[in-house]
Amino acid sequence: MPDYDLKEVKALNYKRPDIVNGYTDQTLYLNLSDHKIAIKPVAEKTKKTFTGGKGYNLWLLWNAVQPNTKWNDPENALCIAAGPLGGTPIYPGSGKSIVATLSPTTASVMDSNVGGYFGPYLKFSGFDALEIQGKSSKEVVVFIDGVNQKIQIFETSGLPQNAYELSAVLTEHFAQGKPRNISVVSAGPGAKNTLIGCLNFTWYDPKRKRARYKQAGRGGVGTVFADKGLKAVVACWNNVTADTNNPADKARLKNVAKLHSREIVELDPKQNEMAKIGTTHLVTIMNDHDLLPTHNFRYGQHPQAPNLGQEVYRRLFDPGFDGCWMGCTVACSHGIKDFVPLTGPYKGKAVFVDGPEYETVAGCGSNLGIFDPHTVAEMNFYCDAYGLDTISVGTGIAFVMECFEMGLINETHTGGMDLRFGNRLGALELVHQMANAEGFGQIVGQGVRKMKAIFAKDFNADPDIMQDIGMEAKGLEFSEYMTKESLAQQGGYGLALKGPQHDEAWLIFLDMVHNFMPSFEQKAEALHWFPMFRTWFGLCGLCKLPWNDIIPEDNKDTDEPAKVIKHVQWYADYFSAITGNEMGPDDLIKMSETVYNFQRIFNLRMGFGRRQQDDIPYRAVGPVTEEEYESRAERYDNQLVKTYKVAIDGKSTAEKIAILREHREAQYEKLKDAVYKRRGWTSDGVPTLKTARRLGIDFTEVIELLKANGANS
């Protein structure tokens, strides 16, 4: 007998609709306060305007909340969707889900994408999106059984706390001998006890006979999930084929899918070998170009970085197929078998670590001054099991370590811990404390923005220096790339709607290494096109890696190699083949532009979304400390003399830092102007009425909101 209990408190039998051209045209609504289960139709206008995936999530969330709704109010909704192309097993990278909710760290709209089987299984069960409102006083598990056409809500007791064990237990419980039919979404104690919780989405690995998982990490989506009293949401589906989405033109779908899939099989081994080493190849590449964050983004390079590079993980990763969705030929979701942690509840026990990816290696390794791959693996394991975002954990602890080294905080604040850079056990201890709501970890788990306020108020730390070195914007911690020498990537982070995450625009190499965009206008064009195209993947249920991480051999000879236009055309064909709506590359951009602008307007509605919210800490722009300046003095001196025509003879380092800062911050403000103009926004960063009308989002409330924020034309 299991030592846990699942007691059904509500159930709904339903008739699963046929999927037509990638859509079910209905969404599933749950209210956990009163256990309401309802099915809502999707209006044709909604479908046309918002496409699906993130677009649907934003529309559901917009209608669920008010401008004064807080993240932990019952009316805040947590929405999960795939998209019309999501779940296609023959096209690589077609298994993404996207999550949207009001964030505990930014107080505004957050979106986070993730692999695993849940989004496709949700759709195949009959729902284009899932919207969860309300709060349960007791922990509940929701089961969406598409095979038997039944939704159930269970009150639970005795289930494991952490996602590692919970995923396995619930997979076995609901599988009825067919574990590949199950996908579990869960958070963990870290998500419950901090504001930086992630969600784990499982996929079943038949070779290793275990539920594996990927993470929707950013912005505390797991914290919202846990706050609602959700233990897990489980979806069940069987029989995934190319027909399951009922494509409008199956022959066309098969043709374009075969082209892209074959190309990846042929070229990935010749390029970055993602099927073998995931994204870990980026570690040494970023390090060599002074782009790998070390010591809280002070520097971009460290002699020990190769200890965290692909040559190490090539040996650590367990060989085999690691696709987080069926049939994906990128198959980059690698893991470490029989890893034995040195700390915590699994100390001395062999576990399977899902990861690490580049972001975790940089965030929980180099950025903490930790160059030991086993510590990174242990941080990775516990963050996932506890439901903590490895990026926010890494960037948050990096901030703490720099504050400690600067003397802004000391051992009386940290519970006696010496938290200088490189303290591996200290970093791990903080992760355990976050999960258990203990000690100094409780403060760290609030995220960088709140830590800055707490350190200033309670520890009398200097707020100005913390503003410069605390790597957050809009309340979200930076992901793991250095931006000091790439103005375009400063914009890629600072002008991103949800905060500094690289999924909108990753322009570092194009801008800094290749110098493909020397003018403001070219940077602005890139900061228009790339966020728009990358947004499109989130509307459709796709992973972006097949687009530009494996590149056609003749791509370099095209007019705009950065866009990988051959693949963009394939994606247009893919969309047309599934939905029956004939689309070209420019149409994809228009779809995204609509949702992108709507999200900016949503931020505005929540009290954000203006120019001042696009500011970034100076650490992202240039050297804050004399040590940083002097470490790259030749570079900075040259820029002052040659670019800004400043006579530097006789000037102290502090004076040069101040002059450089004035110029670099002015450049960033000019970039904002150029990008806002290109995006059709006012100089305050507000979409104009003309833009809203052009995109068909000129709803009455939107127009009133824009006018109230200075958009008059």
Add this chain to the structure above:
Amino acid sequence: MIQVAGKQMAWRDGMTVSDLLDDLKDPHPYAVIRINEQYVTRPNFEHTLVPDDVEVFLIPMIAGG
């Protein structure tokens, strides 16, 4: 002999990655190449020797993120 982007190419003693790219006369601004399983980045092209009998992969662009 070495193999570069799938084609045989003559190897010479002391050949660096920069020499190899010059010989190729390919105008693409490569920032990263791979020699068997070892990545070499542009800052190291000039002082990294290409061994004999290796396979060289020209990485077209680093997309990141």
